[in-house]
Amino acid sequence: MSKHRGLLIVLSGPSGVGKGTVRKELFSQPDTNYEYSISMTTRQPREGEVDEVDYFFKTRGDFEKLIEQGQLLEYAQYVDNYYGTPLEYVDRMRDAGRDVFLEIEVQGASQVREKVPDGLFIFLAPPSLSELEERLVGRGTESDDVIASRISAARQELEMMNLYDYVVENDEVEKACDRINAIIIAEHCRRERVEKRYFDMLKENA
Ligand code: 5GP
Numbered sequence: 001m002s003k004h005r006g007l008l009i010v011l012s013g014p015s016g017v018g019k020g021t022v023r024k025e026l027f028s029q030p031d032t033n034y035e036y037s038i039s040m041t042t043r044q045p046r047e048g049e050v051d052e053v054d055y056f057f058k059t060r061g062d063f064e065k066l067i068e069q070g071q072l073l074e075y076a077q078y079v080d081n082y083y084g085t086p087l088e089y090v091d092r093m094r095d096a097g098r099d100v101f102l103e104i105e106v107q108g109a110s111q112v113r114e115k116v117p118d119g120l121f122i123f124l125a126p127p128s129l130s131e132l133e134e135r136l137v138g139r140g141t142e143s144d145d146v147i148a149s150r151i152s153a154a155r156q157e158l159e160m161m162n163l164y165d166y167v168v169e170n171d172e173v174e175k176a177c178d179r180i181n182a183i184i185i186a187e188h189c190r191r192e193r194v195e196k197r198y199f200d201m202l203k204e205n206a
Pocket of ligand 1: 019078083084103104106108
């Protein structure tokens with residue numbers, strides 16, 4: 001079988017940056033050609049959320065069983081709840097040659113980076129980062145304390161970027177989606193990803 005494995009695409013970034021909004025916009029586009037991996041969570045459904053569509057809603061006990069059984073690609077505790085990615089779906093889709101898209105918080109993304117080093121890791125950055133300099137020094141009205149805490153928040157965000165391949169600024173949702181789709185197209189053209197398929201083909205026909 002010469003079918004190549006699908007790409008694992010990970011979108012992450014600091015909390016509040018708009019990962020969910022960008023992901024929903026991507027999957028509302030008719031020509032989106034990758035699969036969304038629905039996460040599991042122990043948090044309560046919000047109004048309008050549907051089980052098995054937005055999340056697989058689980059009890060804590062069930063979630064902990066899944067952890068023990070090794071059924072999660074990654075998981076994290078975030079604001080007192082568990083969130084995690086079911087391993088079986090990701091493997092099945094990728095084995096079938098489909099790209100799989102995860103939208104997860106940063107602790108989970110770093111676990112995936114270790115387990116799937118050839119994944120595509122995209123960091124969604126807050127627009128405030130580019131406005132930061134202006135805000136920090138521009139007006140000269142902020143107190144030293146406020147400036148210091150903004151610098152420290154920005155530094156933490158920058159340090160998180162370290163394990164990602166690409167950084168996409170979320171200045172406007174549509175623009176962020178266009179950049180993400182451009183990155184995915186380019187990623188499929190990377191020599192490291194493409195050449196193996198050519199060599200495999202030669203081997204098969206040798
Ligand atoms: P919310 O409760 O607002 O739906 O999600 C809270 C946070 O959990 C968001 O940052 C979201 O990206 C993250 N999240 C959603 N699913 C997963 C997952 O499967 N694993 C991890 N690690 N984080 C997730």
